[in-house]
Amino acid sequence: MPNVPVPLNYYLTLSAILFMIGAAGFIIRRNIITVFMSIELMLNAVNLTFVTFSYQFRQVDGHIYSFFVMVVAAAEAAVGLAIILTVFKNRSTLTIDDVSSMKN
Amino acid sequence: MDLILFIVFAMFAVASALGLILQTHPINSALSLIGVMGSLAVLYLLLGAEFIAAAQLVVYAGAIMVLFLFVIMLLNAGEERNPWKAPVVAYIGGPVVIFLIGAFVYLINFTLPPMRSVSFGDFTGGGPREIGMAIFTKYLLPFEVTSVLILIAIVGAMVLARKEID
Numbered sequence: 062m063p064n065v066p067v068p069l070n071y072y073l074t075l076s077a078i079l080f081m082i083g084a085a086g087f088i089i090r091r092n093i094i095t096v097f098m099s100i101e102l103m104l105n106a107v108n109l110t111f112v113t114f115s116y117q118f119r120q121v122d123g124h125i126y127s128f129f130v131m132v133v134a135a136a137e138a139a140v141g142l143a144i145i146l147t148v149f150k151n152r153s154t155l156t157i158d159d160v161s162s163m164k165n
Numbered sequence: 166m167d168l169i170l171f172i173v174f175a176m177f178a179v180a181s182a183l184g185l186i187l188q189t190h191p192i193n194s195a196l197s198l199i200g201v202m203g204s205l206a207v208l209y210l211l212l213g214a215e216f217i218a219a220a221q222l223v224v225y226a227g228a229i230m231v232l233f234l235f236v237i238m239l240l241n242a243g244e245e246r247n248p249w250k251a252p253v254v255a256y257i258g259g260p261v262v263i264f265l266i267g268a269f270v271y272l273i274n275f276t277l278p279p280m281r282s283v284s285f286g287d288f289t290g291g292g293p294r295e296i297g298m299a300i301f302t303k304y305l306l307p308f309e310v311t312s313v314l315i316l317i318a319i320v321g322a323m324v325l326a327r328k329e330i331d
Contacts (some may be wrong), residue, residue, distance in 0.1 A: 065168040066282035070274050072208070075175045077269035079182050079201070085262045086186030089254055092245050094191045094237060098198050101229065102182055105205055108217075116212045116288050117280055121295045124217050125304050128296070131224050132311050136318035138229045142236045143325035149240050156247075 072113040079106035093148070093157050097141055104134050167285050171211060174204040191242045195233050202226040213288035216296045 083106060086099035108127040115123025148160060181200035188194050202225045209218035249255065300308050 064166050064284060066284040067167050067171045067211070068282050069280040070277070071171060071175070072212070072283070073273045073277075074270055075178065075208075077273065078179055078266055081262050081266045081269070082179070082182040082186060085258065088258055089249055090186060091247065091249065092191060092242070094233070094240075094242060095186070095194050098185060098194055098233065101225075102185060102198060102201060105202060105225070108221075109205060109208065112209055112212050112214045112217055112291075115214070115291070116283060119288060119290065121290050121299050122303075124214050124291050124296055125299050127214075127217050128220060128300075129307060129311060131220055132315065135224055135229055136315050138232055139318050139322040140325065142232055143322040145236060146239070146326050155240065155242055 069113060069117055073110060076106045076109040076113065079103075079109070091156050091158060093145055093155050093160075096157060097138075097145070101134060101138070104130055167211060167283065171208065171283075174207045178204040178208075189245045191237045191245075192234070195230060195237060198233075199226050199230050202230070211285055212283060212291075213286070214291040216291060216293050 080103050083099045083102035086102065087096055090096050090099065108130055111123040111127040111130070113123075115121065115127075145155075149155060152160065154160070178201050181197045181204065184197035185194045185201065188197065202221060206218045206221040206226070209215075209221060
């Protein structure tokens with residue numbers, strides 16, 4: 062079977078589509094956990110862009126950035142989920158529209 | 166062969182991402198997100214990023230998603246009764262999202278200068294050896310700052326999630 066290479070644009074396009082799906086989920090969903098998972102999806106899409114440009118420029122720096130993004134995402138997930146636990150403990154709800162005490 | 170692999174896993178990633186935002190049960194959403202991360206790990210391998218692919222599976226699909234599933238089960242989050250925002254968001258937001266995707270696709274495919282084509286095994290600079298060399302020489306200071314950040318995150322998570330002592 063002949064080896065057909067993949068144009069690099071396809072990777073960037075996939076990354077843009079994943080990022081926009083994550084942004085849409087961030088906006089249209091009400092569940093706080095699903096909103097948080099949409100943020101993780103956007104971070105993953107950005108990681109794909111970093112690795113793709115690293116391939117384009119034949120350098121390893123993009124991999125390092127992507128690695129740092131992963132580490133920061135892990136820290137953010139730990140703190141964010143602790144915040145979600147606290148919100149649920151105090152208000153017994155997971156709907157973001159109900160957590161509006163800073164409105165007005 | 167590379168193109169077939171890319172298309173299969175790209176379709177799987179997009180389908181899983183759509184499943185993430187369209188399913189109403191948080192457990193189903195979390196499993197869809199694991200699907201996205203797994204297929205992205207395969208795409209990283211195609212790009213020659215072996216270390217990042219392994220870290221993606223271990224850190225993201227392993228650690229972070231287990232944390233998510235743990236919290237979902239701890240909170241006993243079931244099927245949502247009213248998962249969507251007001252319909253005006255869907256009517257305005259849907260076309261906006263589609264327009265933005267179209268704009269990105271146009272910008273990426275028609276305005277960027279010509280780029281390389283990816284074939285597996287062409288770029289071998291993403292193994293653990295090269296990553297280690299870069300992290301411990303050029304990026305040593307960010308690496309150390311990251312460890313401080315993780316320490317702060319651990320302390321913060323413990324302070325936030327501890328039991329209130331009355």
